[in-house]
Structures are given as structure tokens and as C-alpha cells.
Amino acid sequence: MYASEEFGAIRVTTHRHGDDLLSAGLGLRGLAGAPAPFAQPAAPTPEELRRRAIQSSWKGIADLGPLGGFGTLYGQVPDVPGREFTTFATLPGAQASHRVLLQVPDAFDRTKRCLVVTASPGTRGIYGSIALAGAWGLPKGCAVAYTDKAAGSGYFDTTDDSGVALDGTRAKAGEVPLEFEPKGATTLGGIAVKHAHSGDNPEADWGRHVLHAVRFGLAMLDRAFPEEAPFTPGNTRIIATGLSNGGGAVLRAAGEDTDGMLAAVVALAPNIHVAGHGRPFFDYATEAAVLLPAALAAGAFDDAPFARVANAQPPAWALRGASLRLHGRLSETLPTAQASEALAMLRASGWRDDAMAVGASSTSLDLWRTVTVAYASAYLRRPVGDMPCGYQYRPQHTGGMARPVDAIVRAAWWADGSGSPPGAGILLTGGTDLSLDPTLPGNLCLRELWTGQGGDARRLREAVAATAAALPRDDLPIFVVHGAQDGLIPVGFSSEPYVTWLRASGRSPVFWKVPYAQHFDAFLAFPDFGDRHAPLLPFGYAALDRAWACVAEGRALPEDAAVRDTRPRGPGPLTASALAVPAT
Template sequence: MVQAPSMTEHRGDDDLLSAGLGLDGLRAMTAPAFADPEHPTASELRRRAIWSNWRGIADLSATGGYGQVYGSVARIPGREFSSLLSLPGAAQPHRVLMQLPDAFDTGKRCVVVAASSGSRGVYGAIAVAAPWALPKGCAVVYTDKGAGSDYFDLDARVGSREDGTVAGADEAALAFAPQAATAASGVAVKHAHSQDNPEADWGRHVKQAAEFALSVLDQQYPHAAPFRFDNTRIIATGISNGGGAVLRAAELDGDWLDAVVAGEPNIQIDGHGSRDLYDYVTEAALLMPCALLHLPAERLPQPPLRAQAEPAWSARCASLKAAGQIGGDNIAAQAASAYQQLRDAGWSDEALVAGALNVGFDVWRAIAVTYASSYGRYGVGEHPCGFGFSAQNPDFSARPATAAERGNWWAEGSGIPPGAGVGIIDPQLGGADPTLAGLQCLRGLSTGDGADAARVRAGIAEVKAGLPRAGLPVVVVHGTDDGLIPPAFSSAPYVVMAQASGRPVSYWQVRHAQHFDGFLALPDYGSRYVPLLPYMYAALDQIDAQLDGRGRVAGDSVIASQPRGQGTLQAAQLKLPQLQ
């Protein structure tokens, strides 16, 4: 441990599951207030972080069914234990946080280990694990996987304490303190600048979080100690990057893990059609804006508003044509050429349609910038394409952050800018297609030659997954329409590999499910797609029943779910698989 665990109590109007906000408070468009925006307290930061992470992961819209058809925001009293842990050889720690309900069942002895989705902070899996585990008397322990929202202001030389409050590097042990010259400017982001390539250790982060949980349980329940892997049920779960992390944990040696439920996992293997994330993200960043013009306007959900986006998409077509990357003598022909390249590379129409969101919100570029730095283990100011992060002026130039902006980073940052007042600084920005040059540089780190490309690809090689432990029950849940982590590049190859080796892996493919439940609050998305979280909860139910000897997890399933359209989600529309 980097520092001893701290403990806070959460009862009454400040519970574990929603920080006392309840469903109405989580749905509120306005974040929970800070009394002093420049100096928010730890409890204020916690409440806002829980609000932000719930909204980023779950569909909380009035017609989405959360809390009625599936899920729970029941008030769960209990305590939280948090610390900073470090893996051997790591330059930076990862956060762990354990939620221990007052009703913890020392007879069942159940711990759910949850890895944050994306690059989110330590509450980044609260909507995935806590609504299922806490009401059952299970503890939940989270890890941010060495990423998270512990941004460091290089101008003011301040970062985040273990409780999320702001402190100077000389005042306290920080959750992230980068190696950087004193003259460095802007914002350092842990996932990008830790120089640890944390994704290579995601499985070990999960196991270390489980070890932390057992240690805390020993201390809190000495009459029931010892809590060990052989007498305590350990289930690991997560979605997106969190799903990839728990699958990496599944391959670790030792009989320490009882089951895994992985949703829409970012997982990469050798062979079977798998593609590494950086490869298909940089491909999409370049080609997809143009390719979307080939699809009829009515096929694309809003936002982005097509009328507003078309000029930029057309400019991308012209840029790619001039660079010799696509063919065609007019925009329509160029769009068809870009579209066909993506189709030939394995993108489905469903993934392209859902991927429009990633174009509209600049998600592809955000991922590529951060991951290039992480895979190459580049420090502050070393990005091979010159990218950095900073607070920004209206013209996207860098400026120092304000105290109020710094005060909110830990609570609302996603761990991968842009967002929470931190943007991407691109020194090559400009022209009719302003992001093109930077994206071409990023793509070259995947496809090109040279020392930097070799360095990035070496980091990618470190994150390839292996087989889960023999006999370990695993359920993989993935939406067939996922436009961020297409199953054809990730979960499908992984399942083929695992099942070919006799591993007990069940694969649930959910029709009409894309990557972001949180975006189903947008009416056009909500009418087209179903949420993935109900299937995660169902898989956890079935895994738990199987471990208890009450049945077997449903096998491979293609789930014919039905979107809610203009109405309210009904349970019958989910077509949940049944315990066997």
C-alpha cells in the first residue's frame, strides 16, 4: 500500500449506492453543488463523482426503465475504505475503494471486484456492480486500473489527494504525481502520462483490489477471520475497459477467482480476427467522418446533427482523396470508397451507424491521443505527435486552469480528455480539415515505420490477452451494434479462442445494444437501442446461482431484444436469457 486505508461512514441521507441522491437526484441535470467551488470538500466531491459516474454509465431517463424494470437505487448504509495501492515496478499507484454494507453477510462472504469502465475514476463501475451486489449483502471493491481522474495541474503544481481534494505535490502523497520538468505547462493525465502502460497490468490491478478487500474484511470482522480466496466468493465484473480488465484477471494463475462477468470488453488477442484497439480507433478517426456520408441520413441517430456535421465530413472526404487514401471524383464516390474500406476491414453497418456518436463527440481522437501516449510510455511533453492537454481558450489555445476547474476534475473528469474543462492541445490544428494532420500522425504510429511506431506497437503487444483459467465460469455480454468496441474485433475472437480450448465461456450477444447506455437518454438513441446493464445484472444473477448449485448459466445466446421506440421500456422487450 502507498498509504493506509481511510474509512468513511455513509448512512441516512448519504448512502453507498447513490450518496443519498436517489433516482431523482441522479437524474437531475444539475450536478450536486459545492459550497465553495474553489475548495470543495471530500464529501462534496464524492457525491458529485457518484452522480457523474452513474450518469455516464446508466440510462436514467424516465422511459428507460432503470429502477422499475431493472436495477436498484435502494438506500444502502455502510462504510467505504479507500487507499492507493502500487504494483511492483509501477511508477504510479492505482486507486482502490471498497464499499462495505452494514448488512454484509459474513456467512456468504461475497466480494464483487469491479474495474472502472473507460479511463474513469474509482467510482467508474458503481452502476455496474453496486446495484447488484450491495442489496445482497456483498461487498464491492473498485479499482481505477491505474487510469482515472487524478489530473495534475502542471502550471500550479497541484494534484489530487486520496480523498479527491486538491493539494500541492509538496503537501501530501498524491494519487498521481508525474515526472515532468518544472517549466512544463498544461494538465498531466494519469492514463496518458504515468509511463506505466497500465493496461498491461489491468488483471493484476483487479487481483490486488481483491486482496485489499480481504484485508479490510479481516480487520472489520475479526470473529469471522481469516477471509481468504479459498473461503470467500470473489466475482469480477466490469464493462468496456473494465470488461477487458476482468478478462485479463481471469487468466492469472491461482484458484483465487470464482467467476467473471465481462460486458462489451476491450480485449485483444492474437488471431481469430481480433484487432487491437489502437488500430481500429485510428482507422475510424480518419475514415468514418467521410464514410458516414454514404449512409442515408435517416439511418444515423441524432446527435450529431447531420446538417451541422456534413461540411466537416465532406472536408474529410476531400482531404483523404488528396492524400490518395480513398478514390472517387466527387463527395458521394469518395464517401462510398471510405465506407467500403471500413467494411472490408470488418466494420458492420450496425457498428458504423452507432459509431456516428464517436465522430460527433470526438471520441476517436480522444482515445487515440491518450492511448498512443500510454502504449509508448511517453511522459509529459513527449507525445510523438505533439499532443498535450490543457484548459483552453475559445480558439482552443492553451491557458492556465482556474481553481474552480481544478476543484472539479476529480469528480467529473472521465480520465480521457476532452471533458471537465480539459481539452486536447493539437499543435498541428488548422486548415479546412483542422484535425487531419494530427490524426494522420496518430495513424502512422499503428501502420508506419520508425522508432515511435515501434515503441507504441511494443506497448500494444503487452496488452494481448491469454486464456482464462481452466474451469473458471465466464460470461461475456456484448451488444451486436457496438460502435466503439465492435464485437467482431474483440469479444467474438476471444470467445472463439477460449471455447476452442475447452473453457466454460458463455457468450451473450444482445441485438440492438450499442456501447453507451448513458446516451440512451437522448431520445433518438433511446428509441433505437436497448441498455446493456440489464444483461450484466442477469449474468451476475446466473453466475451466483451456478456457484450456489441452483442451476447453470445460459449458454451462448443471440438475444432478440426489442427497443422501446417512443414508449417506455418493458421487461418483455429485453428477452433476458434464462437460468438453465
């Protein structure tokens, strides 16, 4: 039923003796340390790239700092030897592949037959969810199947016609199959990114990507243990879990699992929406990109971390209100009144003050613009060189000119890139003017793609509509875990309306709304920011424990209110008393 021939060429590698599945031999201390080195920086080996990609994925998701409690209060990074099976898989009708990977520990428990399937958060590469799915499943003897859901950092450079091979190294088009090779690209196209330039609307297929990864995982288990085959949903318990976009992907899979493959779903901070309920991400993210810099000048955010970026010249919070008035978006004339007006507009559209205060971090890091640029290009199926609003990804040459160091940066793109430039030696250009608020024109253009009436706006809204969730089967255990102070995917726009919709439709999801938790556990290492918040990952691990107890042991599902006593970490190390993690 799940023949490996469906997936084409499979790369199989073994990982033992200082190069394991969970940390590539780095262990917790190594994961938290300096970037794993390359012996020859311009020509890293597949093993070196894998190690660095795993490290980058851990650092991008988990708080591994000395105050965060990982490895002492929750979580672990044991040595897990085993094998990996990976390939480029393509959904029927899609133009670009999604990378799929199965990790099979040597200690795989053939008696309980557990398969964890996961999708990467954000637009990260294949190991993006290792700190959640891998850290929970591999030490328990589960196999873990990953999908990058047709995103990832397999960047294609049109200037030298090179992309990323299956082993993570760079290769020229035509030499070997590449993770992404854009059609019709010219040398003037800049950097091509799979999520933005594939010609697909990959978000519309998130659920299919996850279910395809399930089939891949089962087929590879047949290959790994032929004497135990076949592995099927009937004899293998399959739990889907993901964070952020990965959380949205597993909930989408829950609604599209017509074959009943999934035994339970655990979604953390999911980017999810339902037609007529909540708000799609592109809607509220483009709104935040325009209005939030002005609103954060209000006195309500005087002590919010990142609300007043000290090195902004001139300060953005003092300029955005005036710029919006010049563009006819605000009517007040005084800066304080402009801030109050922008704040009132955001509140009227459903934003809560705690989400806006935490959203200041996304504002200061320019995340709203970074992510919505790529989404707009994907929704409109734009090729490289023709992104909406004049945007483009370009190589960042050292000192403004090409130098040998550029080859070093490019060689590490697959390991270091987040899948959403800028970063890792890639610039986001275009969408700016010569004013004192240069990014506003591009942000207004992106916002107009949601609110406008032109052809592109209509096509974009149709593409977003194709990403809405469908209703899962009524007996599927679903856990939704979301930070009450999430400032990137506010719970009031995503999980709350989704859970309300499920319950109104006769479903019984478990909803843990975690006080003081926000979207990025990795941000908790920042001074002052981490003092005010609690981590989300320990609640994800606890939800997975309870999901497993439910499907494997018949235990009753827990209640919603189990996390209400969680407190902020405070200025010192995280303590067990601050975490109201439900016991199993």
C-alpha cells in the same frame, strides 16, 4: 496472507444517515438530476466531491432517463449504509499508483462471504463501475472492491503544482500523497493525466490491477470484521465484473489468476483482444477516426443518428473525403464516390454497417481522437509536455484568460472528469492545421503509429502486444455480454474472436450477444438514438445473477441464445416485453 500493511495508509469513512454507499444519499431521482452542488464551489469538501463523483459515474454509464426503465423494469438504488476503505496502491515495477476502494455494507452477509471486484470503464475514476458492480452487489450484502486501473481523473496541474489527494480534494505536491504526480514536469507542461503520462503502460497491467484489488478487498474485510478473519478465496466467493475497459480488465485478470482467486467473471462489452484474433482497439479506433467521417456520407447512413452533425461548419462529412484524396488516401474525385470508397475500405477491414452507423456518435463527439491520443502517449510512455503528434492537455481559461472561475472548475476535476480530456475545463490541443479539416493531420499521425515502420510505431505495436489476453483456467465460469450494435468496441473485433478462441481452447464461456444494444446506455436518453436500441445493463445484472447461482448454488450455466428476442425500445418508455432478459 493479505495483510493491510501491503497497501500503506488506508482512509476509512462511514456512510450512513443520508450519505450511503450506492448513491451518497441522492437516490435514483437525485442521481438523474442536476449536478450535486458544492457549498463553496472553489473549495468543495471531501463529502461533496464523493457525492458528485458517484453521481457522475452513474450518469456516465446508466440510462437514468424517464423512458429508460431503470428502477422500474430493472435495476435499483436502495439506501445502503456502510463503510469505505481506500488507498493508493502500487504494483511491483509500476511508477504510478492505482486507486483502490472497498465498500462494505452494514448488511454484509458474513454467512455467504461475497466479494465483487471491478475495474472502471474507460479511464474513469474509482467509482466508474458503481452502476454495475455496486448496484448489483451492495444490495445483496456483498462487499465491492474497485480499481481505477491506474487511470482516473486525478489530474495534475503543472501551472500551480497541484494534484488530487486521497480524499479527492486538491493539494500541492509535497503536502500529502497525491493520486498522480508526474516526474520532471515544468510549468509549461499543461495538465498531466495518469493514464497518458505515468511512464507506465497501464493497460498491460489491467489484470494485475484487478487481482491487486481482490487482495485489497480481502485485507480490508479482515480489518472490517476481525472476529471473522481471515477472509480468503477459499472461504469467500469472489466474482469479477466490469464494463468496456473494465470488462477487458476482468477478462485479463481471469487469464492471470494463477492463484485461483476468482470464482466467476462477468464482462460487459469488453475491450479485449487475443494475439492473432480480432483487432486491438488502437488499430480500429485510429482507422475509424480517419475513414469513418468520410464513409458516413454514404447513402447507407442517411438516417443514422449523429451521422450528419448539423452544427459542423463546414460539415465534416462533406470534407473528409476530399481531404483524404488530397493526402493520397482515397482515389475517387466525386464526394459520393469518395464516401463509397471509404465505406468499402472499412467493410474490407471487418467493420459491419450497424457498428459503423452507431459509431457515428463516437465520430460526432470526437471520441476516436480523444481516446487514441491518450493511448498513444501511454503506449510510448511519454511524459507530460511530450505527447505524440504534438498533442497536449491545457487548461481552458474562461474568455481566453485566467479568472476565478477556473479555480472552481479545477476543484471539481476529480468528481467531474472522465479521465480522458478534453472536458471539465481541459482542452486537447495540437495535432491540427489551418485547413478546413483541421483534425485530420493529428488523426493521420496517430494512424501512422499503428501502420508505420518507424521506431515509435514499432514500440507502440510492442506495447499493444503486451495487452493481449491470456487463457483462463478451464473450470472458471465466464460470461461475456456484448451489444450486437456496439459502435465503439465492435463485437466482431473483440468478444466474438475472444469467445471463439476460448472454445477452441477447450473452455465453455457463456456469450450473450444482445440485439440492438450498443456501447453507451447513457446515450439512450438522446432523442431518436434511444428509440433504436436496447439497454445492456439489465443483461449484465442477469448474468451476474446467473454467475452467483452457479458458484453459490451449483446451478447450471445458461445458454448463449437466451437474449435473441430483445427488441429496440421504440419512441415510448421501455417495456418488459422488449427485454428478453434471462430469468434466474
